[in-house]
Amino acid sequence: MIYVLLDGVGDLPHPDLDGKTPLEAANTPILDKIASNGSIGEVISVGKGIAPESDIAVFNMLGYKFKHEDYAGRGVIEAIGIGIDFKDGDLALRGNYSTLNEEEVIIDRRAGRHIEKEDADGIAKEIEEKIQLSSPDVSVVVSPTIGHRVTVRIRKNSQKLSSKITNTDPAYSNIGGMGVAKAVGDFLKIEKCLPLEDTEESKFTANLVNEFSEKSIDIMKESQINKKRQSENKKALSCILLRDAGNKYPDVIPINEKYGMNFSCIVDMPVELGISEVLEMKAFEAGGLTDYEEKARVAAKAMETQNSIYVHLKGPDEFGHDGDAIGKMKNIEEIDQRFFKTLVENIDSSKVAIIISADHSTPCINKGHSDDPVPVVVSGDFIKNDGTTRMTEEQAKKGSIGLLQGAEVVSKSLELIKSQT
């Protein structure tokens, strides 16, 4: 089976789309054909009332439901994804370059989102070289990844650091190690990192993170890179918002062992790369983020040697975060014409099933993730059509698959495929 997750594709009715969701408003002849050749249902990826971050959402959508204390945290997953040297007791955090005004109010959580690699790397290097934290034997790695995204690793040679600390990023909370989006407005301030446990380790780590935050802001303020950006009318890289602390390597069953099958993937983002590494999923090279035809061709070809491939397409989520409903609709149309068209041309639908869903909803009106259920389509010539004609939030509510938990999607899809072949 080819399992496609369209990041954040689920949405709510939007005024710019005459009260439709982007999936409803988009012209998607190929997705419609795929949906008409199968059944539909709804999925709550992590849990009711939880607006999950992508890491925990994708783990769930691949069948991994963690107990709070067992989850390693997104910081660790991203660090693994980009190959940072990480060992138990280190602290890894997900960061965002963001822009502050004179009063240190956050005016852009993503510093314009599209940051030149040269600037992102240059400032990171300055921080690593210049920062002097008061505690001895502490070292810091600052690794920019894609756009505004950064991974930070802090190590103290003589002491284990704690993951039981709050985020400095005001847009997400740390609930039992899991990142949850908050319903917040704009123009917030960086939060103080607080200990979540009454232990020396937790207090020490929170102080260390605050010191890193303050000292890195001072370094960034003085950076020639920001002076140059200002002269070019670009947003300053004023601070790194931190979230999703983790301090241990995840302990999980590899995906092939879990399902007794050959599961591989096509992924681009640091968090997705981390998940594939942790689950020991073979990752195929398939071009860049929007090389949709290439991804479809590689996925189709992979089915000659693998029995399952997971494909993650980042596209729709960013439009949701930016509140751009028309952009999200057009991106879905582009994915339809470039990814799904190439995919259906290259696979034999009498032998290969296509499963399409999302890790979570990113409603444009919220500009952030929500707990709204997402559609799931299971399609193939051998799957009985339940009357579905389109992959939309509305049709998903009435589909024969019903309401699934994220962690059930792979196993239920496999059951459905097996029961009808």
Ligand SMILES: O=C(O)[C@H](O)COP(=O)(O)O
């Ligand atoms: O794109 C990402 O990395 C996340 O899904 C959203 O993170 P952000 O809200 O920090 O951009």
